[in-house]
Amino acid sequence: MIIFNKSLPLSLLTGTLMIGLAADYVAAADAKFVAKNCASCHVLTQPEKDTLQDYMSKKGPDLYYAGNKYRQAWLVKWLQNPQRIRPGGMFFANHTEVTDEGxxxxxxxxxxxxxxxxxxxxxxxxxxxxxxxTAKSDLLAEESYTPKKISKRMGAMNFSKFKGCSSCHRDRPDYGGVSGPELYTAAERLQANFMTSYIRNPQAWESKSLMPNRHLPDKGVSKLVDYLKLLEGK
Ligand code: HEC
Ligand code: HEC
Incomplete structure (x- = not known):
């Protein structure tokens, strides 16, 4: 009994230690896998500065703040079955042709x-x-999105007519601009507080973003995210 009492905490301790070490080992292996297979196109550590040249020649979206941007379940799903998100590629001007029809x-x-x-x-x-x-966590700390019910018709009108978002984004597969990522999948892909933060101040996340900062009040930002949430799964 005495031996049992004494050895129990020790075995528990070594057990936790081994689980801890195993977890570190797995995390290091994952980091290595991503560095090896993904770093040729994606930035994984926060750069000191981002020039316009860097922005225009990006081979893939920055991932160094991925933990503050994506929903994990979506990442797991999309990485197994990736579908195009930016209809005009990473930088649309590299992939568009000017014709008489636009x-x-x-x-x-x-x-x-x-x-x-x-x-x-x-x-x-x-x-x-x-x-x-999780770079840029300080930006998310300022957000506190609370969902509100809005009508889809008003949401769509606000998105395209009043705020001009559809000149660059699609809120359905067959309608809208092609210079920004499609947004009918945004709520499935992105954390709600990331969306509010990005709409509030795109350049805080992507310093050379072509998306204008509209200086919208909290309510205006939330309304747009309410609309994007409404499109989830459509
Ligand atoms: C040859 C370049 C290339 C490589 C290698 C690559 N990616 Fe990508 N990745 C891209 C491009 C381009 C996009 C944008 C696709 C789109 O918008 O349609 C993208 C998009 C993504 C997205 C969605 C991001 C977003 O905000 O839209 C994730 C997540 C991602 N990649 C993860 C990875 C991971 C993990 C690896 C390594 C296993 C990897 N990528 C390897 C080029 C690459
Ligand atoms: C002039 C073009 C333009 C306009 C107008 C615009 N955006 Fe964007 N937006 C972009 C681009 C380009 C990106 C991709 C990241 C980048 O390069 O900045 C983006 C990214 C986003 C993202 C993050 C999506 C992701 O997958 O990373 C959201 C959310 C978003 N925009 C919402 C909006 C909303 C809402 C409006 C209307 C108030 C709007 N945008 C107006 C160009 C635009």
């Missing part, structure tokens, strides 16, 4: 296939690692 996307210049596809295990591990990249 700008058209040169489909042949877009990467095909859309993205590397990961196995379920690699997708889960990469997503878990990406969620640990």
């Amino acid at each position: 700008d058209i996307i040169k489909q042949s210049s877009l990467p095909d296939p859309v993205h590397v596809k990961l196995s379920k295990g690699d997708a889960q591990d990469s997503a878990a690692y990406l969620m640990t990249l």
